[in-house]
Amino acid sequence: MTVRVRFAPSPTGFLHIGGARTALFNWLYARHTGGAFILRIEDTDTARNTQEAVEVILNGLRWLGLDWDEGPTTGNPQGPSKGEQGPYFQSQRGSIYGRRIEELLRKGCAYEAEGAVKFRMTREPVVIQDLIVGEVRRELTDREMADPDFVIVRSDGQPVFHLVNVIDDLEMGITHVIRGEDHLSNTAKHIALFRAFGIDPPQYAHIPLILNPDGTKMSKRDKGASLTTYGEEGYLPEAVVNYLCLLGWSPKQAQEVLPLAEVIRLFGLPQILRHNARFDAVKLQWLNGEHIRTLPFDRFLESAAKALSRAGLDLARYSQGFIRAALETCVGKIRQFSELPAYAGFYFVDELDFAAGEDRKKLGEEEKSLLVRLREEFSRLDKFDAASIETTLKEAAKSLGVKVGALVHPCRFACTGNTSGPSLYHLLEVLGKERVLQRMDRALELLR
Ligand code: GLU
Numbered sequence: 001m002t003v004r005v006r007f008a009p010s011p012t013g014f015l016h017i018g019g020a021r022t023a024l025f026n027w028l029y030a031r032h033t034g035g036a037f038i039l040r041i042e043d044t045d046t047a048r049n050t051q052e053a054v055e056v057i058l059n060g061l062r063w064l065g066l067d068w069d070e071g072p073t074t075g076n077p078q079g080p081s082k083g084e085q086g087p088y089f090q091s092q093r094g095s096i097y098g099r100r101i102e103e104l105l106r107k108g109c110a111y112e113a114e115g116a117v118k119f120r121m122t123r124e125p126v127v128i129q130d131l132i133v134g135e136v137r138r139e140l141t142d143r144e145m146a147d148p149d150f151v152i153v154r155s156d157g158q159p160v161f162h163l164v165n166v167i168d169d170l171e172m173g174i175t176h177v178i179r180g181e182d183h184l185s186n187t188a189k190h191i192a193l194f195r196a197f198g199i200d201p202p203q204y205a206h207i208p209l210i211l212n213p214d215g216t217k218m219s220k221r222d223k224g225a226s227l228t229t230y231g232e233e234g235y236l237p238e239a240v241v242n243y244l245c246l247l248g249w250s251p252k253q254a255q256e257v258l259p260l261a262e263v264i265r266l267f268g269l270p271q272i273l274r275h276n277a278r279f280d281a282v283k284l285q286w287l288n289g290e291h292i293r294t295l296p297f298d299r300f301l302e303s304a305a306k307a308l309s310r311a312g313l314d315l316a317r318y319s320q321g322f323i324r325a326a327l328e329t330c331v332g333k334i335r336q337f338s339e340l341p342a343y344a345g346f347y348f349v350d351e352l353d354f355a356a357g358e359d360r361k362k363l364g365e366e367e368k369s370l371l372v373r374l375r376e377e378f379s380r381l382d383k384f385d386a387a388s389i390e391t392t393l394k395e396a397a398k399s400l401g402v403k404v405g406a407l408v409h410p411c412r413f414a415c416t417g418n419t420s421g422p423s424l425y426h427l428l429e430v431l432g433k434e435r436v437l438q439r440m441d442r443a444l445e446l447l448r
Helices: 017-033 051-064 094-107 142-146 161-171 181-196 228-232 237-246 260-266 281-293 297-310 320-328 337-348 356-362 365-379 386-400 404-416 424-431 433-446
Strands: 004-007 036-041 110-113 116-119 126-130 134-138 150-153 176-180 203-207
Touching (some): 051 237, 094 150, 297 337, 320 337, 386 404
Parallel strands (some): 004 036
Antiparallel strands (some): 110 116, 116 150
């Protein structure tokens, strides 16, 4: 049997992190088994659907690198990007639903009532063999027992979610429905519909929810709920994917930084954890730092430049050589690209702004006189590279009878406006002698 799975989001204008994880688990399962991953946009609620809302989903999946495999042969309104097929849109599948509704009516599995069409629901308990949750026996509640039948086509002619979801799953030959646990309560209805069509239901795998760190349910407004914010906040897609893999799925080994190829190799539905997963921003940040560390430099450069530009720094005014050299001093030092403007923004401004009151304290009389001496030594250097800068600074400290730090700190502060940052000797080399002397002069003058 070839595995066929699908991600079936409704376009709400928002891709929830839980939805992204559902998409990821489906994708991983398809890639692990060599099956197909289908994207199906459940857009029958025309009032809420807009092209922008669909784009949020497509862009989110593209950002994560979750490519989908097939689509209808007729054109999509959104038009697939290059190399992409699909997705399917429920709004274009009305005739398929019409035929299936006819079939249910003909078989006596559905009937018309007050302009709507209702499904004749089974009165027997439905047993769900869920691959993650285990066996779930769904009995009709007392209230349902009185009238368990439910509407499948509203009086305005719109088929409802349960019906089109099942028709598509059977038409598309879906073998495994991997979706959020919030849908477990719908599954008895879905299984009954499959049986009415005379088709074996797919295997179900309901994934536990993602909770906030405090254990409450993650809603749209909670921090971290929207996938779109991760790119904006300087996370790498591979780190988010790695984090989402570990959020509810656990490989047997303890290793946490996992290349995607390794996750694909190891992935399986039985290892999905049965309990709800708590969102852990600190772990995500750590993983992001680990992934940034191993990023090819050109990709580091690209993301770094984006983060700096987003913060309003104009990189176009600097040479490629300068930008590369500056950002090389930041490799391995940040956990999120959004830290960069504060960490390395000093490279890309003409003048640092010192806040007189606070900053004067950091550069007291003692520090200033040391800085004057260091400036003198620096001005005599012909070759202004990290090694010569280091030797000069250390010799100056020795002859002044102070610790190296007594020169390093005021110098860093004068040249970067920060008390920590990239390696001092390297950053001074990148800034260049002229800029370094200017910055030292200016700090001495401003903080007089
Ligand atoms: N459109 C439904 C949702 O977004 C799909 C549920 C399913 O995967 O079956 O929740």
